[in-house]
Amino acid sequence: MNLYLKNIEQNTEENLWLEGESLFEKEGTFKKTTKISKTLWNIILNDKSELEVEILLRSNKPKFTCECEHFYSNGNCKHIVASLIHIKEEISRKELEREKAKAKENARKAREAKYNIKAILDKAHPEELKRFVRAYASMENSFSLALKGHFANKMDLDNNDQKYKQLLDSAVKPKNFKHLNLSTTEKKDFFRLVDSLTSQAEDCLTLKQYRECKYILIHVLDKIFYIRKNYTHNPKRLAAKENEILNFLEDLLQEKMPPELFSEIYSNLVELVNRSYYVPVDNNIILASTKHIEFSKEDIENIIEKMIPFINDKDETNHNYLLSCLYFYPKNTEVLDKLLSEIKLDTLILGLQHLYKMGQIPLLMILLKGLKSKKVKSKALNILACKVYFGVNAINDGIYYLKSLLIDDKEISLAIGMTNFIAEDLVDQHLDELNSIFEKSELYDLLKYYKNTEQVEKIAEALKDNAELPLLWEYDDLILELGEDILFDLYLNTSKTHLNNYIGSAGRDAILTSMNRLNNLGLKKMRNKLQKEIKENFSHRKLIANISN
Numbered sequence: 001m002n003l004y005l006k007n008i009e010q011n012t013e014e015n016l017w018l019e020g021e022s023l024f025e026k027e028g029t030f031k032k033t034t035k036i037s038k039t040l041w042n043i044i045l046n047d048k049s050e051l052e053v054e055i056l057l058r059s060n061k062p063k064f065t066c067e068c069e070h071f072y073s074n075g076n077c078k079h080i081v082a083s084l085i086h087i088k089e090e091i092s093r094k095e096l097e098r099e100k101a102k103a104k105e106n107a108r109k110a111r112e113a114k115y116n117i118k119a120i121l122d123k124a125h126p127e128e129l130k131r132f133v134r135a136y137a138s139m140e141n142s143f144s145l146a147l148k149g150h151f152a153n154k155m156d157l158d159n160n161d162q163k164y165k166q167l168l169d170s171a172v173k174p175k176n177f178k179h180l181n182l183s184t185t186e187k188k189d190f191f192r193l194v195d196s197l198t199s200q201a202e203d204c205l206t207l208k209q210y211r212e213c214k215y216i217l218i219h220v221l222d223k224i225f226y227i228r229k230n231y232t233h234n235p236k237r238l239a240a241k242e243n244e245i246l247n248f249l250e251d252l253l254q255e256k257m258p259p260e261l262f263s264e265i266y267s268n269l270v271e272l273v274n275r276s277y278y279v280p281v282d283n284n285i286i287l288a289s290t291k292h293i294e295f296s297k298e299d300i301e302n303i304i305e306k307m308i309p310f311i312n313d314k315d316e317t318n319h320n321y322l323l324s325c326l327y328f329y330p331k332n333t334e335v336l337d338k339l340l341s342e343i344k345l346d347t348l349i350l351g352l353q354h355l356y357k358m359g360q361i362p363l364l365m366i367l368l369k370g371l372k373s374k375k376v377k378s379k380a381l382n383i384l385a386c387k388v389y390f391g392v393n394a395i396n397d398g399i400y401y402l403k404s405l406l407i408d409d410k411e412i413s414l415a416i417g418m419t420n421f422i423a424e425d426l427v428d429q430h431l432d433e434l435n436s437i438f439e440k441s442e443l444y445d446l447l448k449y450y451k452n453t454e455q456v457e458k459i460a461e462a463l464k465d466n467a468e469l470p471l472l473w474e475y476d477d478l479i480l481e482l483g484e485d486i487l488f489d490l491y492l493n494t495s496k497t498h499l500n501n502y503i504g505s506a507g508r509d510a511i512l513t514s515m516n517r518l519n520n521l522g523l524k525k526m527r528n529k530l531q532k533e534i535k536e537n538f539s540h541r542k543l544i545a546n547i548s549n
Contacts, residue, residue, distance in 0.1 A: 473514070
């Protein structure tokens with residue numbers, strides 16, 4: 001604090017001091033106090049009238065001004081004295097606040113000065129720390145894996161490829177009679193290691209260290225395939241991590257690399273999909289990611305030969321092996337000949353239907369063209385082709401299969417249902433051609449109303465007295481727009497008619513199918529109501545009692 005401020009009383013006449021002190025102590029004296037700079041203060045105070053005081057505190061010789069007459073006559077006044085006392089008190093108060101804040105901060109730091117990792121690392125001697133890390137890593141496998149994983153790409157060895165293989169092998173040991181499954185700790189350690197290696201692969205890609213990035217991705221994929229095939233594990237989490245790595249691999253293949261490195265990645269992928277434990281995921285990204293690589297005919301044939309035993313395995317319920325082969329078809333058209341000669345047509349069509357569910361329409365269209373050229377015929381294939389071609393507005397291609405469906409199966413109502421996949425705005429353009437296809441059927445007039453929601457009531461009216469439940473199944477999602485009551489009445493009427501016309505198990509089976517259809521529409525309450533109505537109002541046959549089963 002300025003020395004003059006500390007000794008205001010000694011530097012002021014007694015009478016003036018007493019007047020200034022009295023004014024300072026008077027309530028409401030100071031209206032506004034402004035510290036303009038480190039040494040300059042501006043004060044507005046009230047003493048019968050409002051006055052402005054300015055004080056410049058420079059060493060021990062301050063300068064001040066006041067608007068009162070006493071100041072102009074004597075060079076000092078009670079207003080100056082009161083202002084100096086006021087400034088002294090303000091400075092003292094702020095210094096006290098700072099001291100309290102500092103004391104509080106020191107107390108907080110004292111409380112937080114715990115025995116933690118940061119404190120230990122700051123104080124520990126480097127050599128002593130190394131000895132501890134070595135000893136602990138030898139005793140604790142989780143710590144050892146984390147340590148090796150974190151520094152993996154920072155350690156350059158003679159064979160970096162084997163470095164990552166050894167690291168992942170130490171995380172997941174080969175399955176044997178002593179090691180039948182992965183423990184919870186081993187699973188956690190494995191995913192932590194994969195996350196660490198993925199992060200390092202990202203760094204490698206950024207730094208254009210493509211070979212090191214390739215080493216990491218290929219070995220991580222290899223280990224994921226091995227775990228999925230040999231150990232009980234959470235398949236969703238494993239598949240999510242696999243997709244992440246495979247997408248990363250696709251990013252790597254987009255980079256401009258030397259031809260020899262590209263060839264290495266190609267060889268690694270071919271070797272990977274030929275391993276005994278390779279099982280591709282549904283969307284088959286590993287094969288999709290190889291679209292930048294030209295597989296040789298021999299490589300493709302080897303992969304097909306490996307997959308066919310698994311495709312024909314009756315216990316195998318997924319379509320992964322078949323899809324692995326189908327993805328190669330655009331690159332090698334002989335794939336289809338090989339599949340048709342080795343597997344059942346029904347199995348192939350199931351695979352095509354799975355592709356449809358996955359939205360792989362471009363590949364499906366190529367495969368359909370190949371099957372057409374080989375004159376393969378099947379009702380299920382015709383239905384799938386109608387869905388595919390009508391769905392992409394390739395109407396003329398779809399009509400070929402629509403006609404085949406009628407010629408081979410004579411299923412008019414099913415064929416009419418296929419036209420549901422034609423876009424509404426395109427139906428009118430092809431209406432004459434479609435009507436000509438169905439002209440021999442009494443039902444062909446319904447085509448002109450199909451997908452026309454303004455005239456959906458006409459469809460319902462046409463179906464009301466019709467005993468053909470299959471036709472109702474083709475239209476029920478559309479009729480539902482009129483309300484559940486109308487759809488329920490239609491189902492009830494046609495079900496009773498069906499039971500009268502098809503006495504016995506045929507009638508019962510038809511009703512069960514309609515009830516399942518209602519379940520598929522999410523109308524379980526309506527299904528239960530229909531079951532109750534039929535059982536109460538139709539007692540002609542004991543078979544009705546079995547409907548609920």
